[in-house]
Amino acid sequence: MSLTPEQSRELIKQIGATRAEAGLACDACLEQLAEFVETQLTGKPLTAVQQRVDEHLAQCVDCCEEYEALRAAVESIEGED
Protein backbone atom coordinates (compact mmCIF):
# COMPACT_ATOMS: atom_id res chain seq x y z
CA MET A 1 0.00 0.00 0.00
CA SER A 2 1.15 3.55 -0.58
CA LEU A 3 -0.17 7.07 -0.79
CA THR A 4 -2.69 7.84 -3.50
CA PRO A 5 -1.79 10.61 -5.98
CA GLU A 6 -4.06 12.98 -4.07
CA GLN A 7 -2.40 12.13 -0.75
CA SER A 8 1.05 12.55 -2.31
CA ARG A 9 0.12 15.98 -3.57
CA GLU A 10 -1.28 16.84 -0.13
CA LEU A 11 2.06 15.87 1.41
CA ILE A 12 3.87 18.09 -1.04
CA LYS A 13 1.49 20.95 -0.28
CA GLN A 14 1.99 20.51 3.48
CA ILE A 15 5.75 20.53 3.12
CA GLY A 16 5.61 23.69 1.06
CA ALA A 17 3.33 25.38 3.59
CA THR A 18 5.52 24.54 6.60
CA ARG A 19 6.66 27.64 8.44
CA ALA A 20 10.08 28.14 9.97
CA GLU A 21 8.71 28.00 13.53
CA ALA A 22 6.28 25.38 14.84
CA GLY A 23 4.17 28.08 16.48
CA LEU A 24 1.36 27.26 18.88
CA ALA A 25 1.27 23.69 20.18
CA CYS A 26 -1.90 21.59 19.87
CA ASP A 27 -2.84 21.83 23.57
CA ALA A 28 -2.58 25.61 23.53
CA CYS A 29 -4.63 25.79 20.33
CA LEU A 30 -7.39 23.58 21.71
CA GLU A 31 -7.43 25.65 24.89
CA GLN A 32 -8.33 28.71 22.78
CA LEU A 33 -10.83 26.99 20.51
CA ALA A 34 -14.08 28.04 22.22
CA GLU A 35 -13.19 31.72 22.05
CA PHE A 36 -11.81 31.35 18.52
CA VAL A 37 -15.04 29.75 17.24
CA GLU A 38 -17.12 32.59 18.71
CA THR A 39 -14.89 35.21 17.11
CA GLN A 40 -15.15 33.45 13.75
CA LEU A 41 -18.92 33.21 14.01
CA THR A 42 -19.30 36.90 14.82
CA GLY A 43 -16.87 37.94 12.08
CA LYS A 44 -14.85 40.10 14.46
CA PRO A 45 -11.15 40.59 13.81
CA LEU A 46 -8.82 38.02 15.37
CA THR A 47 -6.70 38.91 18.37
CA ALA A 48 -2.96 38.26 18.20
CA VAL A 49 -3.37 34.93 20.03
CA GLN A 50 -6.25 33.95 17.75
CA GLN A 51 -4.12 34.72 14.74
CA ARG A 52 -1.68 32.10 16.04
CA VAL A 53 -4.60 29.68 16.47
CA ASP A 54 -5.56 30.34 12.87
CA GLU A 55 -2.00 29.63 11.72
CA HIS A 56 -1.90 26.39 13.71
CA LEU A 57 -5.22 25.24 12.23
CA ALA A 58 -3.81 25.79 8.75
CA GLN A 59 -1.02 23.32 9.56
CA CYS A 60 -2.71 20.79 11.83
CA VAL A 61 -5.36 18.53 10.32
CA ASP A 62 -6.43 17.13 13.68
CA CYS A 63 -6.99 20.46 15.41
CA CYS A 64 -8.72 21.75 12.29
CA GLU A 65 -11.10 18.79 12.41
CA GLU A 66 -11.92 19.62 16.01
CA TYR A 67 -12.45 23.30 15.20
CA GLU A 68 -14.89 22.44 12.42
CA ALA A 69 -16.80 20.04 14.65
CA LEU A 70 -17.03 22.62 17.44
CA ARG A 71 -18.12 25.31 15.05
CA ALA A 72 -20.89 23.09 13.63
CA ALA A 73 -22.03 22.20 17.16
CA VAL A 74 -22.11 25.83 18.32
CA GLU A 75 -23.95 26.96 15.19
CA SER A 76 -26.47 24.23 15.89
CA ILE A 77 -27.13 25.13 19.53
CA GLU A 78 -27.14 28.86 18.89
CA GLY A 79 -29.49 28.48 15.97
CA GLU A 80 -32.07 26.55 17.95
CA ASP A 81 -32.08 28.82 21.05
Added chain:
Amino acid sequence: MRESDDWIRELREDGEAQAAAIRDLRELLIRGLRRSLSGRAGADDGFLEDTTQEAAMRVLEKLETFEGRSKFTTWAMAIAIRLAISELRRRHWKDISLDAAAEEGTFRPELALDPDPSPGRRAAQQEMMAALSRHIEEGLTERQRQAIQAEMAGMPLEEIARRLGSNLNAVYKLMHDARRKLRVSMEAEGFSLEDVATAFS
Protein backbone atom coordinates in the same frame (compact mmCIF):
# COMPACT_ATOMS: atom_id res chain seq x y z
CA MET B 1 -32.32 31.36 27.85
CA ARG B 2 -29.55 31.14 30.43
CA GLU B 3 -26.53 33.41 30.35
CA SER B 4 -23.14 32.07 31.39
CA ASP B 5 -23.50 33.38 34.95
CA ASP B 6 -26.87 31.65 35.26
CA TRP B 7 -25.39 28.35 34.16
CA ILE B 8 -22.51 28.60 36.65
CA ARG B 9 -24.77 29.63 39.54
CA GLU B 10 -27.38 26.93 38.93
CA LEU B 11 -24.86 24.16 38.35
CA ARG B 12 -23.24 25.02 41.68
CA GLU B 13 -26.51 24.84 43.59
CA ASP B 14 -28.02 21.79 45.23
CA GLY B 15 -31.38 20.23 44.62
CA GLU B 16 -33.84 20.80 41.81
CA ALA B 17 -32.17 23.91 40.37
CA GLN B 18 -28.95 22.00 39.82
CA ALA B 19 -30.77 18.95 38.50
CA ALA B 20 -32.66 21.07 35.99
CA ALA B 21 -29.47 22.79 34.85
CA ILE B 22 -27.71 19.45 34.39
CA ARG B 23 -30.66 18.13 32.39
CA ASP B 24 -30.61 21.18 30.14
CA LEU B 25 -26.85 20.98 29.78
CA ARG B 26 -27.07 17.35 28.64
CA GLU B 27 -29.79 18.20 26.12
CA LEU B 28 -27.71 21.01 24.72
CA LEU B 29 -24.54 18.91 24.50
CA ILE B 30 -26.21 15.98 22.78
CA ARG B 31 -27.89 18.33 20.32
CA GLY B 32 -24.54 19.84 19.37
CA LEU B 33 -22.76 16.49 19.20
CA ARG B 34 -25.51 14.99 17.07
CA ARG B 35 -25.23 17.80 14.53
CA SER B 36 -21.45 18.04 14.40
CA LEU B 37 -20.82 14.27 14.28
CA SER B 38 -23.70 13.46 11.96
CA GLY B 39 -22.74 10.69 9.55
CA ARG B 40 -19.48 9.94 11.28
CA ALA B 41 -18.72 6.25 11.71
CA GLY B 42 -19.21 5.12 15.29
CA ALA B 43 -21.23 8.17 16.36
CA ASP B 44 -24.48 6.28 16.93
CA ASP B 45 -27.13 7.14 19.53
CA GLY B 46 -25.50 4.97 22.18
CA PHE B 47 -22.15 6.66 21.69
CA LEU B 48 -23.73 10.13 21.79
CA GLU B 49 -25.61 9.33 25.01
CA ASP B 50 -22.52 7.93 26.73
CA THR B 51 -20.31 10.80 25.58
CA THR B 52 -22.87 13.38 26.66
CA GLN B 53 -23.07 11.79 30.11
CA GLU B 54 -19.29 11.84 30.49
CA ALA B 55 -18.99 15.34 29.07
CA ALA B 56 -21.57 16.70 31.53
CA MET B 57 -19.62 15.16 34.42
CA ARG B 58 -16.38 16.62 33.07
CA VAL B 59 -18.00 20.09 32.81
CA LEU B 60 -19.11 19.90 36.45
CA GLU B 61 -15.62 18.83 37.54
CA LYS B 62 -14.04 21.74 35.66
CA LEU B 63 -16.66 24.36 36.55
CA GLU B 64 -14.24 26.42 38.63
CA THR B 65 -11.85 26.67 35.67
CA PHE B 66 -14.36 28.49 33.44
CA GLU B 67 -12.87 31.94 32.88
CA GLY B 68 -15.63 33.58 30.86
CA ARG B 69 -13.46 34.12 27.77
CA SER B 70 -16.24 32.51 25.75
CA LYS B 71 -19.86 31.70 26.49
CA PHE B 72 -20.32 28.89 28.99
CA THR B 73 -22.22 26.83 26.41
CA THR B 74 -19.38 27.11 23.88
CA TRP B 75 -16.82 26.18 26.54
CA ALA B 76 -18.92 23.16 27.60
CA MET B 77 -19.41 22.10 23.99
CA ALA B 78 -15.65 22.25 23.40
CA ILE B 79 -15.19 19.79 26.28
CA ALA B 80 -17.79 17.47 24.75
CA ILE B 81 -16.32 17.67 21.25
CA ARG B 82 -12.81 16.94 22.58
CA LEU B 83 -14.08 13.85 24.39
CA ALA B 84 -16.13 12.61 21.44
CA ILE B 85 -13.53 13.07 18.73
CA SER B 86 -10.74 11.63 20.85
CA GLU B 87 -12.78 8.52 21.62
CA LEU B 88 -13.94 8.07 18.02
CA ARG B 89 -10.34 8.27 16.85
CA ARG B 90 -9.18 5.77 19.48
CA ARG B 91 -11.87 3.28 18.53
CA HIS B 92 -11.29 3.64 14.79
CA TRP B 93 -7.54 3.09 15.02
CA LYS B 94 -7.32 0.72 17.98
CA ASP B 95 -6.33 -2.35 15.96
CA ILE B 96 -3.91 -0.59 13.62
CA SER B 97 -0.23 -0.43 14.52
CA LEU B 98 2.06 2.47 13.70
CA ASP B 99 4.00 0.23 11.31
CA ALA B 100 0.85 -0.72 9.42
CA ALA B 101 -0.23 2.91 9.11
CA ALA B 102 3.27 3.98 8.05
CA GLU B 103 3.28 1.26 5.38
CA GLU B 104 -0.04 2.51 4.03
CA GLY B 105 1.34 6.04 3.96
CA THR B 106 4.50 5.18 2.03
CA PHE B 107 5.37 7.84 -0.50
CA ARG B 108 5.84 6.47 -3.99
CA PRO B 109 6.98 9.30 -6.24
CA GLU B 110 5.59 7.84 -9.44
CA LEU B 111 2.07 8.04 -8.02
CA ALA B 112 2.28 11.79 -7.44
CA LEU B 113 2.83 12.44 -11.15
CA ASP B 114 0.13 13.66 -13.47
CA PRO B 115 -1.31 10.79 -15.49
CA ASP B 116 -0.96 12.60 -18.78
CA PRO B 117 1.42 15.57 -18.56
CA SER B 118 3.43 17.29 -21.22
CA PRO B 119 6.97 15.84 -21.57
CA GLY B 120 8.58 18.89 -19.98
CA ARG B 121 6.14 18.94 -17.07
CA ARG B 122 6.56 15.21 -16.51
CA ALA B 123 10.34 15.55 -16.40
CA ALA B 124 10.06 18.38 -13.85
CA GLN B 125 7.68 16.36 -11.69
CA GLN B 126 9.83 13.23 -11.84
CA GLU B 127 12.94 15.11 -10.81
CA MET B 128 11.14 16.79 -7.93
CA MET B 129 9.49 13.64 -6.67
CA ALA B 130 12.71 11.61 -6.86
CA ALA B 131 14.40 14.26 -4.71
CA LEU B 132 11.55 14.26 -2.18
CA SER B 133 11.49 10.48 -1.98
CA ARG B 134 15.24 10.42 -1.37
CA HIS B 135 14.98 13.04 1.39
CA ILE B 136 12.15 11.16 3.08
CA GLU B 137 14.17 7.94 3.06
CA GLU B 138 17.59 9.38 3.90
CA GLY B 139 17.05 12.75 5.56
CA LEU B 140 14.51 11.96 8.27
CA THR B 141 14.94 9.96 11.42
CA GLU B 142 13.06 6.66 11.53
CA ARG B 143 10.64 8.18 14.02
CA GLN B 144 9.99 11.21 11.80
CA ARG B 145 9.46 9.09 8.70
CA GLN B 146 7.09 6.73 10.47
CA ALA B 147 5.07 9.61 11.93
CA ILE B 148 4.84 11.49 8.61
CA GLN B 149 3.75 8.38 6.73
CA ALA B 150 1.26 7.33 9.39
CA GLU B 151 -0.27 10.81 9.36
CA MET B 152 -0.53 10.76 5.57
CA ALA B 153 -2.41 7.45 5.90
CA GLY B 154 -4.89 9.31 8.13
CA MET B 155 -3.74 8.28 11.60
CA PRO B 156 -4.49 11.16 14.03
CA LEU B 157 -1.58 12.72 15.89
CA GLU B 158 -2.88 11.62 19.29
CA GLU B 159 -2.96 8.02 18.07
CA ILE B 160 0.58 8.35 16.72
CA ALA B 161 1.57 9.81 20.10
CA ARG B 162 -0.04 6.90 21.95
CA ARG B 163 1.95 4.38 19.95
CA LEU B 164 5.20 6.30 20.33
CA GLY B 165 4.71 6.63 24.08
CA SER B 166 4.71 10.39 23.58
CA ASN B 167 2.21 13.26 23.80
CA LEU B 168 0.27 15.33 21.29
CA ASN B 169 2.44 18.43 21.49
CA ALA B 170 5.66 16.48 21.06
CA VAL B 171 4.33 14.64 18.00
CA TYR B 172 3.10 17.89 16.45
CA LYS B 173 6.62 19.29 16.91
CA LEU B 174 8.15 16.08 15.51
CA MET B 175 5.99 16.37 12.39
CA HIS B 176 6.70 20.05 11.98
CA ASP B 177 10.46 19.50 12.25
CA ALA B 178 10.28 16.66 9.72
CA ARG B 179 8.36 18.75 7.18
CA ARG B 180 10.66 21.67 7.79
CA LYS B 181 13.68 19.44 7.17
CA LEU B 182 12.15 18.22 3.90
CA ARG B 183 11.37 21.74 2.77
CA VAL B 184 14.91 22.96 3.54
CA SER B 185 16.43 19.94 1.77
CA MET B 186 14.30 20.50 -1.32
CA GLU B 187 15.17 24.19 -1.39
CA ALA B 188 18.88 23.35 -1.00
CA GLU B 189 18.61 21.28 -4.19
CA GLY B 190 17.09 24.25 -5.94
CA PHE B 191 13.40 23.31 -5.73
CA SER B 192 11.40 26.28 -4.49
CA LEU B 193 7.81 26.26 -3.29
CA GLU B 194 6.90 28.05 -6.50
CA ASP B 195 8.59 25.33 -8.59
CA VAL B 196 6.54 22.67 -6.84
CA ALA B 197 3.29 24.61 -7.18
CA THR B 198 3.95 25.19 -10.86
CA ALA B 199 4.89 21.59 -11.62
CA PHE B 200 1.80 20.24 -9.91
CA SER B 201 -0.75 22.93 -10.74
